[in-house]
Amino acid sequence: MTAEATRADVARAARVVVKIGSSSLTGADGRLDLDALHALVKVVAERWAAGTQVVLVTSGAIAAAITPLGLSGRPTDVATAQAAASVGQGLLIARYTEAFGYHGLRVGQVLLTAEDTVRRGRYRNAQRALERLLELGVVPIINENDAVTTDEIRFGDNDRLAALVSHLGRADALVLLTDVDGLYDGPPSRPGARRIDEVRKADDLAGIEVTSRGSSVGTGGMVTKLESVRIATSSGIPVVLTNAAAAGAALTGERTGTFFAPYGRRRTARHLWLAHAADAQGRIVVDDGAAAALRGGRASLLAAGITGVEGDFSSGDVVDIVDHGGAVLARGLVAFDATELPSLLGRTTAELREAFGEGYDRMVVHRDDLVVVRSRA
Numbered sequence: 001m002t003a004e005a006t007r008a009d010v011a012r013a014a015r016v017v018v019k020i021g022s023s024s025l026t027g028a029d030g031r032l033d034l035d036a037l038h039a040l041v042k043v044v045a046e047r048w049a050a051g052t053q054v055v056l057v058t059s060g061a062i063a064a065a066i067t068p069l070g071l072s073g074r075p076t077d078v079a080t081a082q083a084a085a086s087v088g089q090g091l092l093i094a095r096y097t098e099a100f101g102y103h104g105l106r107v108g109q110v111l112l113t114a115e116d117t118v119r120r121g122r123y124r125n126a127q128r129a130l131e132r133l134l135e136l137g138v139v140p141i142i143n144e145n146d147a148v149t150t151d152e153i154r155f156g157d158n159d160r161l162a163a164l165v166s167h168l169g170r171a172d173a174l175v176l177l178t179d180v181d182g183l184y185d186g187p188p189s190r191p192g193a194r195r196i197d198e199v200r201k202a203d204d205l206a207g208i209e210v211t212s213r214g215s216s217v218g219t220g221g222m223v224t225k226l227e228s229v230r231i232a233t234s235s236g237i238p239v240v241l242t243n244a245a246a247a248g249a250a251l252t253g254e255r256t257g258t259f260f261a262p263y264g265r266r267r268t269a270r271h272l273w274l275a276h277a278a279d280a281q282g283r284i285v286v287d288d289g290a291a292a293a294l295r296g297g298r299a300s301l302l303a304a305g306i307t308g309v310e311g312d313f314s315s316g317d318v319v320d321i322v323d324h325g326g327a328v329l330a331r332g333l334v335a336f337d338a339t340e341l342p343s344l345l346g347r348t349t350a351e352l353r354e355a356f357g358e359g360y361d362r363m364v365v366h367r368d369d370l371v372v373v374r375s376r377a
């Protein structure tokens with residue numbers, strides 16, 4: 001239990017992920033706000049000088065391209081957003097390279113997709129790259145690889161990406177910087193809305209009104225920030241949410257913004273993504289025996305326990321595993337296409353091997369690729 005965690009834990013952290021949102025890096029006209037970028041870089045460089053490894057998750061690629069591409073605002077169609085991200089990301093990283101260079105620090109760009117946080121091989125690969133960058137004293141600068149993400153599997157916002165990077169990078173704390181100085185009990189523009197100083201348990205969030213409508217350039221608003229907070233705190237990582245101007249104060253443990261205390265034990269980023277964030281491409285219905293085995297924790301899903309298949313998924317997609325009443329028991333990466341499964345249902349692995357040969361006797365969802373969903377009740 002880490003019930004006594006405080007802001008001082010953020011100040012003591014050996015490794016911190018700092019996420020800055022589009023809303024804090026752009027002016028009202030949608031242009032990249034260089035003063036804001038330089039102010040952030042100064043704070044991050046100071047922490048590096050003090051011995052803390054800081055990983056930066058930064059939005060702003062799409063926003064940075066609005067003016068150069070002559071767009072009227074943030075693009076809404078995927079293709080233009082991809083093109084804008086491609087143009088803006090180069091500009092963004094050039095600015096960071098220059099700004100950190102002024103403080104004697106090198107930067108390394110890492111562009112991730114949601115799949116990099118889910119698929120074991122890619123997850124390990126990203127983890128290794130991050131680890132090596134930090135060993136070399138390089139500031140990793142991370143963003144979603146917007147130019148190649150697909151609509152089906154993407155973060156869209158950088159809040160949840162930052163929480164998963166905290167896990168992937170084994171960070172001790174996460175600082176979310178936005179355009180408001182913390183979580184309010186209702187939309188901050190509402191008269192009388194009050195900032196919440198600390199959140200220690202789920203009950204502290206009862207009655208709080210959050211909206212997914214953020215600033216004109218941001219994505220996800222407070223909803224994705226609270227999802228990010230849940231992903232981080234539910235497995236041991238404390239979070240401070242505040243505005244960019246208070247970044248230094250947050251990193252040195254001062255009483256700023258909203259502090260979210262951690263609870264739960266650490267889990268891998270891929271399990272967290274599966275549990276909290278990924279969109280399922282289909283559903284697999286299981287019988288009572290399989291449901292009990294899955295609830296027990298360490299079981300894989302075998303074809304023998306499946307009674308139904310819904311949706312048009314492919315091998316490697318995320319699926320919900322549901323009981324016959326439709327309640328979601330678990331989520332996982334499925335090892336077969338939806339079209340392959342019906343003929344396999346109800347058969348034991350020995351029968352499958354005999355009927356279809358080697359390869360068809362594999363788990364439908366391997367336990368390493370599966371996370372049991374705890375009931376929200």
Ligand SMILES: Nc1ncnc2c1ncn2[C@@H]1O[C@H](COP(=O)(O)OP(=O)(O)O)[C@@H](O)[C@H]1O
Pocket residue numbers: 020021022023024059159177178179180182183184185186187188189208209210211212213214215216217218219220221222223
């Ligand atoms: N309860 C709340 N407390 C604080 N901010 C909120 C709340 N509900 C909605 N918001 C909005 O969330 C916005 C931040 O989200 P967003 O624009 O996506 O930022 P970013 O680009 O930094 O990720 C704020 O501008 C604020 O208006």
Ligand SMILES: N[C@@H](CCC(=O)OP(=O)(O)O)C(=O)O
Pocket residue numbers: 020021022023058059060061062063085143144146156157158159214217218219220221
């Ligand atoms: N990856 C996108 C950022 C998406 C975004 O705006 O996220 P957020 O800053 O969390 O509102 C970009 O660089 O433009």
